[in-house]
Amino acid sequence: MKKFKWIITVTGGLLLLFVVLTLFNTFTVDSKQPSPDSTTIKINKQAAVSRFSKAITFQTISYKDRSKFDLETFQLFIDYLKESYPAVHSNLELEKVNDYALIYKWKGTNPSKKPIGLTAHYDVVPVIEGTEDNWQQKPFSGNVVEGNIWGRGTLDDKIGVIGILEATEYLINNGYSPSRDVYLMFGHDEEIGGLEGASAIVDTLKERGVTFAFVLDEGGAIVENMVPGVKKPVGVVGISEKGSATAELTIKGSGGHSSQPKDETNIGRLSAAIAKLEDRQFDADLKGPGEDLFEFVAPEMSFGMKYVFANKVIFEPIIEKILLQKPASAALIRTTIAPTIFNAGEQYNALPEEATAVINFRLMPGETLKGVKKFIRNTIDDNAIQITIEGIEASGVSETNNWQFKSIQQAARNVYENAVIAPYLMFAGSDAKHYDAISENTYRFSPVQITAEDLKRMHGTDEHISEENYINAIKFYAEVMKEANRK
Ligand SMILES: [Zn+2]
Structure with missing residues (x-):
């Protein structure tokens, strides 16, 4: 019984400390806005x-x-x-x-x-x-x-x-x-x-x-x-500015008649590669300019949001989850993957000998074209697919x-x-x-x-x-x- 009481006291104490500290953080975030020095410029x-x-x-x-x-x-x-x-x-x-x-x-x-x-x-x-x-x-x-x-x-x-x-x-x-x-x-x-x-x-x-x-x-x-x-x-x-890279993924191989297809076709393999990329995604990380944005706006937020952002260290995983829910805010914290062109096949009964896909990536500062190519290679794990990449670095x-x-x-x-x-x-x-x-x-x-x-x-x-x-x-x-x- 005694031991149980002791645990409650300690847990309660820690919880109280947590609340006090996080509230303290919330109430002490200072505005990063300078007071205006109203303009006196008069334009005709x-x-x-x-x-x-x-x-x-x-x-x-x-x-x-x-x-x-x-x-x-x-x-x-x-x-x-x-x-x-x-x-x-x-x-x-x-x-x-x-x-x-x-x-x-x-x-x-x-x-x-x-x-x-x-x-x-x-x-x-x-x-x-x-x-x-x-x-x-x-x-x-x-x-x-x-x-x-x-x-x-x-x-x-x-x-x-x-x-x-x-x-x-x-x-x-x-x-x-x-x-x-x-x-x-x-x-x-x-x-x-x-x-x-x-x-x-x-x-x-x-x-x-x-x-x-x-x-x-x-x-x-x-x-x-x-x-x-x-x-x-x-x-x-x-x-x-985010970078912009365009990757072209190409697979070539034997085509053939659609009446006797192999288990793996060019379209199937390339689609699987794209699905893997979308599945994996680049890591999201609230840092750099995205983090700066919230540091500047947090002091101006309503209480709930201010509480969360003032205690970013603790709530970072939650904040990232929230930001990932919308494409516009997701793009703020990770390199994005957008398949934009897919070319394969001409005829309903012929397996195409080649399939190509174009994917546009928008790179976070710190990410590089080389890094993106490596990410694609590791993720798709299919050496039959050729990858070329060009674009502008962040x-x-x-x-x-x-x-x-x-x-x-x-x-x-x-x-x-x-x-x-x-x-x-x-x-x-x-x-x-x-x-x-x-x-x-x-x-x-x-x-x-x-x-x-x-x-x-x-x-x-x-x-x-x-x-x-x-x-x-x-x-x-x-x-x-x-x-x-x-x-
Ligand atoms: Zn312009």
Whole structure:
């Protein structure tokens, strides 16, 4: 009896200690959001909107086939920038790379400080043929209707180019000069990989030995209801990009008539290989940018979620299980496997001599193409299947505990006072990856507050942005230049 009582006392004591400790953790998580220093920037809305509206009318479309580029229009767009932003063009040096990629250099007063770079792209994706009439406003009209500016590029990414130029023009006209060199870099082929634009800009600057304290590109936006348990809008700043690898699996062998098949056919074996991959999956691990995201949003969560995330060490297996339930959050914590093409067979009564499958993998930072190939080989355990793999490695991971990230966070808070600004992992590719080669840190953030619906319109129908968002984007770019030059 005595022994039993003793066990109860100890267990009860441990439980109490557990509760006290975990509650302590929960109540002592400090917010990672700086208090806003409300922006005082005043933009002449009408003039700024009309310049943006006109910028949309230039059909600077990127095609996979470069010969289809209408380069005259690209030149007209460059001319338009010159006539619209006179202060920028008389105070900054402009250099063209491959004729259409633009580098503007704004000389700082303190040459011992490292430069910063703001980048965006002015090419846009084509409007899919046959969908033009589905648009509420013509895709290259730049129409302004009931507080919204319409057209291809309003979100992706002329808002970046025009927003940055508007901000710079404003700062110059208000007597501001930066302490660091500020580079504005605009690519003209981001939508097809950025090789002649961003990548060539990087090569040019690399040769000159220019390295940046940070480069800021388009990326995550401010969205409501994105993170469970957080009521405030959350603005996510990409600190890394997943890699993308395409593997082709091929099996060749004798075909034959379907009336007398062998026990193992090419289709059967290849299907089994894919099933094994889906069955096994890559390990999920809440670390890196995914973990950073939750560290930044946890303090802003409702009690239940905050309790779980504040005690991540204990609840990690549960958190991972929850995140794995939805594809969007699963992609945050593991390398994903997506079979996208399967080719085999032509005739109902003939066994195909060959079967091929294409699988797209999105790689977590730290994973490599080589590692993925090894994973496939070990998992499928079938040496008759050939594997080839190609693609882009995951990018590096930028810091969050430095003045660079804090400048971006502060600038965003100065404009969007109510938003929680947090780092995250980008699934989509952008020009930013090219800048890793010459920048200590690369961040990906689009300073607009939009909905999940708006995100779909980016490469689809009815792309538009509110005037308010556009003005806020200008304010953000001005704020970020000021914040970074204070450091
Ligand atoms: Zn873009």
